[in-house]
Amino acid sequence: MVHSSNSRRADRTEQQRENILRAGRAVFAERGPRATMADIAAAAGVSQGLAYRYFASKEEIYRYLADQAVQAGAAELAGVQDVPATAGERLFLLVTKMVEMRAADPETFRLLDHVLHGAADDLRASAQARRADFTGLLRTLIVEGQRDGEVAAGDPDQLAAAIAAMLEGLARLAADSERTAFPDAEIVLRMLRPPATADGAA
Amino acid sequence: MVHSSNSRRADRTEQQRENILRAGRAVFAERGPRATMADIAAAAGVSQGLAYRYFASKEEIYRYLADQAVQAGAAELAGVQDVPATAGERLFLLVTKMVEMRAADPETFRLLDHVLHGAADDLRASAQARRADFTGLLRTLIVEGQRDGEVAAGDPDQLAAAIAAMLEGLARLAADSERTAFPDAEIVLRMLRPPATADGAA
Amino acid sequence: MVHSSNSRRADRTEQQRENILRAGRAVFAERGPRATMADIAAAAGVSQGLAYRYFASKEEIYRYLADQAVQAGAAELAGVQDVPATAGERLFLLVTKMVEMRAADPETFRLLDHVLHGAADDLRASAQARRADFTGLLRTLIVEGQRDGEVAAGDPDQLAAAIAAMLEGLARLAADSERTAFPDAEIVLRMLRPPATADGAA
Amino acid sequence: MVHSSNSRRADRTEQQRENILRAGRAVFAERGPRATMADIAAAAGVSQGLAYRYFASKEEIYRYLADQAVQAGAAELAGVQDVPATAGERLFLLVTKMVEMRAADPETFRLLDHVLHGAADDLRASAQARRADFTGLLRTLIVEGQRDGEVAAGDPDQLAAAIAAMLEGLARLAADSERTAFPDAEIVLRMLRPPATADGAA
DNA sequence: GATGAATGAGCCTTCATTCAT
DNA sequence: CATGAATGAAGGCTCATTCAT
Numbered sequence: 001m002v003h004s005s006n007s008r009r010a011d012r013t014e015q016q017r018e019n020i021l022r023a024g025r026a027v028f029a030e031r032g033p034r035a036t037m038a039d040i041a042a043a044a045g046v047s048q049g050l051a052y053r054y055f056a057s058k059e060e061i062y063r064y065l066a067d068q069a070v071q072a073g074a075a076e077l078a079g080v081q082d083v084p085a086t087a088g089e090r091l092f093l094l095v096t097k098m099v100e101m102r103a104a105d106p107e108t109f110r111l112l113d114h115v116l117h118g119a120a121d122d123l124r125a126s127a128q129a130r131r132a133d134f135t136g137l138l139r140t141l142i143v144e145g146q147r148d149g150e151v152a153a154g155d156p157d158q159l160a161a162a163i164a165a166m167l168e169g170l171a172r173l174a175a176d177s178e179r180t181a182f183p184d185a186e187i188v189l190r191m192l193r194p195p196a197t198a199d200g201a202a
Numbered sequence: 203m204v205h206s207s208n209s210r211r212a213d214r215t216e217q218q219r220e221n222i223l224r225a226g227r228a229v230f231a232e233r234g235p236r237a238t239m240a241d242i243a244a245a246a247g248v249s250q251g252l253a254y255r256y257f258a259s260k261e262e263i264y265r266y267l268a269d270q271a272v273q274a275g276a277a278e279l280a281g282v283q284d285v286p287a288t289a290g291e292r293l294f295l296l297v298t299k300m301v302e303m304r305a306a307d308p309e310t311f312r313l314l315d316h317v318l319h320g321a322a323d324d325l326r327a328s329a330q331a332r333r334a335d336f337t338g339l340l341r342t343l344i345v346e347g348q349r350d351g352e353v354a355a356g357d358p359d360q361l362a363a364a365i366a367a368m369l370e371g372l373a374r375l376a377a378d379s380e381r382t383a384f385p386d387a388e389i390v391l392r393m394l395r396p397p398a399t400a401d402g403a404a
Numbered sequence: 405m406v407h408s409s410n411s412r413r414a415d416r417t418e419q420q421r422e423n424i425l426r427a428g429r430a431v432f433a434e435r436g437p438r439a440t441m442a443d444i445a446a447a448a449g450v451s452q453g454l455a456y457r458y459f460a461s462k463e464e465i466y467r468y469l470a471d472q473a474v475q476a477g478a479a480e481l482a483g484v485q486d487v488p489a490t491a492g493e494r495l496f497l498l499v500t501k502m503v504e505m506r507a508a509d510p511e512t513f514r515l516l517d518h519v520l521h522g523a524a525d526d527l528r529a530s531a532q533a534r535r536a537d538f539t540g541l542l543r544t545l546i547v548e549g550q551r552d553g554e555v556a557a558g559d560p561d562q563l564a565a566a567i568a569a570m571l572e573g574l575a576r577l578a579a580d581s582e583r584t585a586f587p588d589a590e591i592v593l594r595m596l597r598p599p600a601t602a603d604g605a606a
Numbered sequence: 607m608v609h610s611s612n613s614r615r616a617d618r619t620e621q622q623r624e625n626i627l628r629a630g631r632a633v634f635a636e637r638g639p640r641a642t643m644a645d646i647a648a649a650a651g652v653s654q655g656l657a658y659r660y661f662a663s664k665e666e667i668y669r670y671l672a673d674q675a676v677q678a679g680a681a682e683l684a685g686v687q688d689v690p691a692t693a694g695e696r697l698f699l700l701v702t703k704m705v706e707m708r709a710a711d712p713e714t715f716r717l718l719d720h721v722l723h724g725a726a727d728d729l730r731a732s733a734q735a736r737r738a739d740f741t742g743l744l745r746t747l748i749v750e751g752q753r754d755g756e757v758a759a760g761d762p763d764q765l766a767a768a769i770a771a772m773l774e775g776l777a778r779l780a781a782d783s784e785r786t787a788f789p790d791a792e793i794v795l796r797m798l799r800p801p802a803t804a805d806g807a808a
Numbered sequence: 809g810a811t812g813a814a815t816g817a818g819c820c821t822t823c824a825t826t827c828a829t
Numbered sequence: 830c831a832t833g834a835a836t837g838a839a840g841g842c843t844c845a846t847t848c849a850t
Contacts (some may be wrong), residue, residue, distance in 0.1 A: 169371030
């Protein structure tokens with residue numbers, strides 16, 4: 001049947017596309033944007049020419065993957081906002097999620113790392129904008145949390161920056177070595193949690 | 203006087219060398235090893251060929267700067283060990299120093315970052331070895347500090363990894379943007395300080 | 405048929421390889437190792453980059469061709485040794501062959517000439533070793549031939565050197581100009597043939 | 607006295623010039639035209655810049671030396687022509703001289719060799735023209751000598767070419783290795799001497 | 809006159825991209 | 830759809846030449 005054959009062909013096509021993207025993600029995560037097209041093709045097990053049937057350029061692949069990575073991080077933001085909880089609780093939840101994502105999917109965050117510091121200016125700009133969004137959200141939650149006494153005192157900008165920096169550092173840590181101990185989110189949260197009050201009310 | 207003229211020429215030469223190294227540091231810090239010789243020459247305000255009077259290759263420049271960066275980090279380690287103080291105090295001192303160095307000289311640490319994750323295997327290995335030394339020292343101080351109650355509870359490996367990751371993240375943060383709030387060391391130390399005791403002695 | 409198509413492609417590939425080698429031989433023979441990759445590519449009618457699909461470097465091409473040339477000369481040596489004839493006859497046969505080879509394939513011997521006097525130390529050493537082998541064989545045959553009265557008197561080392569020098573000179577002569585008269589081997593052999601005896605026995 | 611001081615200065619200048627030429631000759635003879643200006647300056651013990659006070663370019667040095675070498679060979683030609691002797695005698699004298707010159711001054715002839723086969727077209731052309739002159743003279747003497755029975759039979763062009771080739775080969779031989787046996791001119795002359803007559807008149 | 813720093817053109821090589829099959 | 834040959838634009842490096850001192 002024509003339709004089925006078309007579908008099957010389309011499936012095949014889609015699979016190749018995914019195949020190349022998967023290879024690209026692995027290779028770009030490891031080597032950054034200086035990974036060659038030959039690397040990617042080899043990792044995908046296809047010819048170099050074929051990649052150009054699916055993507056217009058190496059940069060397109062990179063951009064696609066970069067966007068994916070940026071959005072992977074962003075998805076959580078929205079999710080957390082909707083949770084019915086106090087600012088502090090949402091803050092802790094958000095940070096915990098972020099830490100855990102970096103432990104779970106180092107490849108994506110290693111890639112994001114390259115994007116944040118790489119040469120493609122517009123990509124970097126957009127990734128940095130996302131990060132700024134994220135930091136802004138952190139800041140907001142921190143300010144609110146501090147008002148309620150759920151979050152430790154301290155300059156909110158510095159606290160937000162500390163968390164953001166920590167997350168980048170963890171992404172690298174995860175990427176580097178499977179072997180290293182990866183810190184629990186709880187350790188990170190110590191930077192935000194208020195000290196136990198003297199009367200131990202908590 | 204002959205000597206004076208020679209000295210002046212030698213000075214000039216030495217200045218150019220420094221000039222090229224400075225340019226190289228800036229450019230490599232920003233772009234990593236894929237920075238172009240043309241980039242470096244332009245940043246130094248000299249022709250591309252001239253750099254080769256002072257350095258045999260682009261790699262030589264990179265290695266020289268990489269070594270410098272690796273050693274800049276290492277210098278502090280020794281210093282802190284000699285301070286007559288408890289393990290906890292030395293730990294806090296060390297971390298404080300490290301945080302402040304990253305705030306003060308982001309370029310060097312950005313470069314170190316590239317070295318730690320770049321393609322030059324032997325350089326990376328040596329930089330990672332240094333980092334492992336550092337993490338090991340952190341761990342030792344943490345264990346001792348915990349014994350004395352100066353350091354918060356928690357898996358020492360995770361705590362050490364958290365600090366190491368934080369420092370990498372801060373290096374990147376500092377490099378990215380002069381404008382961002384840079385966290386005080388005290389915020390980082392929250393991950394290590396024990397909670398206030400219930401009797402509120404403090 | 406798949407196989408046929410593969411074969412055809414493989415043939416094409418092999419042809420290009422040969423094409424580039426042919427061009428390289430011509431260009432290196434004329435200009436020596438300082439011939440440009442651009443020269444070779446132009447002579448082969450291909451882009452400069454393409455040569456690197458077939459050879460890792462300019463030097464690899466040069467070495468390949470140099471080896472070929474060295475062995476082309478050496479092949480004759482073995483052949484002549486097996487001929488069942490007197491030393492003198494084999495000597496004359498060998499020299500005749502060598503002269504004729506230089507007339508027939510000036511390019512190869514011009515290249516050999518560059519190898520013998522060029523900058524690539526190991527290549528030159530191996531080519532000179534071959535030449536020493538050859539000169540040694542000449543000397544042996546001369547000594548034996550003199551014992552039998554088939555070869556003219558004279559210091560065997562000098563005679564061998566004279567023949568070796570003559571062959572180099574002929575290689576150059578042939579390379580320079582197709583137009584020049586090329587001496588018959590018989591003229592060269594005059595340096596080796598004994599004078600007619602007074603009784604005209606010969 | 608002004609004049610004397612000028613002379614002394616001029617002497618000094620002339621010495622430097624000679625110094626650089628001597629260095630250039632040695633270096634060009636060994637490496638050919640690909641010898642670098644740095645090589646020459648180092649061999650002369652002067653700075654690279656100084657060479658440009660005496661010569662406009664590396665090529666000028668090379669040309670000057672090449673001309674010298676070409677003329678060194680040519681000088682003999684004229685001399686031999688004036689000798690009151692038969693054609694055959696003059697031929698043998700000429701060839702003997704040429705062989706001995708190559709043994710005595712390999713450097714010059716090694717250089718000449720580079721000129722004859724190098725890339726500078728006009729130089730090569732002029733050197734080849736000289737060589738053609740020489741070969742022409744040889745031919746003339748051969749033809750005359752054959753008429754008188756002083757020179758062996760054979761195509762004069764081939765005989766002349768054989769001698770010319772031999773001389774090139776000897777130049778290389780001399781250049782290559784001090785150690786090798788260098789053939790007496792008498793061996794070379796065997797190609798030209800008539801066979802002993804049956805009546806043993808000689 | 810002499811030095812050595814400085815320049816810029818050219819060569820080898822790599823790699824993203826295109827094209828014939 | 831798929832392959833791999835082919836191209837051309839950089840990038841690293843060398844070296845003849847010029848220039849300030």
